[in-house]
Amino acid sequence: MANRKIIACLDIDNRRVVKGKKFQDVKELADPMELAKKYESEGADELVFYDISASVQQRGMFLDLIRQIGESVEIPFIVGGGIQTLSDVQLAIEAGADKVSINSGALKNSDLLREASERYGSSRIMLSMDVSQSESRQWTVFAKAGMEDTGLDALEWAKKGEQLGAGEIVLNCIDEDGMRNGYNLELTKLVADAVTIPVVASGGAGSAADITEVFEKTNAQSALVASVLHFGIVSLLDLRQAARGALNEK
Numbered sequence: 214m215a216n217r218k219i220i221a222c223l224d225i226d227n228r229r230v231v232k233g234k235k236f237q238d239v240k241e242l243a244d245p246m247e248l249a250k251k252y253e254s255e256g257a258d259e260l261v262f263y264d265i266s267a268s269v270q271q272r273g274m275f276l277d278l279i280r281q282i283g284e285s286v287e288i289p290f291i292v293g294g295g296i297q298t299l300s301d302v303q304l305a306i307e308a309g310a311d312k313v314s315i316n317s318g319a320l321k322n323s324d325l326l327r328e329a330s331e332r333y334g335s336s337r338i339m340l341s342m343d344v345s346q347s348e349s350r351q352w353t354v355f356a357k358a359g360m361e362d363t364g365l366d367a368l369e370w371a372k373k374g375e376q377l378g379a380g381e382i383v384l385n386c387i388d389e390d391g392m393r394n395g396y397n398l399e400l401t402k403l404v405a406d407a408v409t410i411p412v413v414a415s416g417g418a419g420s421a422a423d424i425t426e427v428f429e430k431t432n433a434q435s436a437l438v439a440s441v442l443h444f445g446i447v448s449l450l451d452l453r454q455a456a457r458g459a460l461n462e463k
Contacts, residue, residue: 217428217456218258219449220413222439223248225294226266228275232391232440242443249282252442255449259289261314261383261437267295268317269357274301276308283309293341293383297321302329306337314383316341317356320363323377330378338381339413340374342367344400345387352400359387367400368407375408382408383437386416391440393419396427405432413437421447421455428459 223230229241230248249260262282264274274295283290292305293314302325305313313333319326319340330338343355344367352367371382384404386397396417405412414427415437424436436456441447 216434217459218435219256219424219452219456220259220261220291220435220437221248221252221257221442221449222261222263222415222437224439225262225264225275225278228278230443231265232443245278246282246285248443249286252449253286253288256453257288257449258453259291259435260286261291261293262310263314264294265358268297269360274305274308276304279305279308279310291339293339297325299325299328299332302333302338306333312337312339312381314339314341315379316343319374319377320354320356320365323373326374326377326379330380335378335380335410338379339383340371340379340381341383341385342370342374342404343385343387346400352403355387359390368403371404371408375410379410381411381413383413383415384433385437389417390415392417393440393446395419395423396431396433396436398427398430401427401433402431405434411435418452419446421451424452424455425459428456 223245230243230245231241289311291312292310296315297318302313343359344352354363354365354370389397396414401414411434413435414433418438418441
């Protein structure tokens with residue numbers, strides 16, 4: 214647990230950084246290159262570029278934009294969105310991705326995780342999960358930017374992802390996404406306890422206290438943050454201090 218990280222997230226649509234709430238009411242906010250450089254200079258441990266509409270629109274990634282950002286930052290750079298085939302994984306890595314995050318592509322073809330991890334190493338392949346809780350309180354995996362309920366149990370999918378070779382899981386709670394009420398600790402704890410690979414908590418960060426809480430109360434090893442940074446609610450310095458404080462108290 215000594216390496217708990219803060220990951221700054223850039224959700225991209227129409228080549229711009231965007232943010233919504235629970236995947237709805239998405240608004241354009243800023244230039245991705247500008248924010249990438251800003252968050253690196255302020256101390257983000259890693260940066261993630263999520264093309265949120267590539268899979269829905271069935272189009273390719275913005276490879277030129279990925280390449281520009283990858284060449285401009287030195288911190289680990291994660292790319293996700295529109296990764297449907299092994300060729301897509303290769304294109305993302307060639308464009309500058311240190312890690313590739315796979316969501317809908319793995320749901321369509323789970324062997325993609327195995328093939329990608331065998332070729333590039335599990336440390337470079339992440340399984341991204343968008344999860345929501347049903348009325349029966351089951352945690353279910355969603356595809357296509359939260360629009361398609363797959364019916365898959367989130368815990369079982371996380372375990373299978375690890376078995377297939379994913380080296381890390383990005384666990385996003387749709388119910389908390391953009392709400393700034395804190396991470397869903399129940400979901401994060403369930404998944405982090407069910408697998409042995411690192412889990413990135415995502416969806417709901419609203420304060421430095423939320424970072425402290427998710428690290429103290431779950432086994433998540435990283436925390437993904439977006440709107441709190443985009444809207445200047447809290448600084449990366451405060452988030453990093455909260456992560457270090459939680460680590461010291463463990």
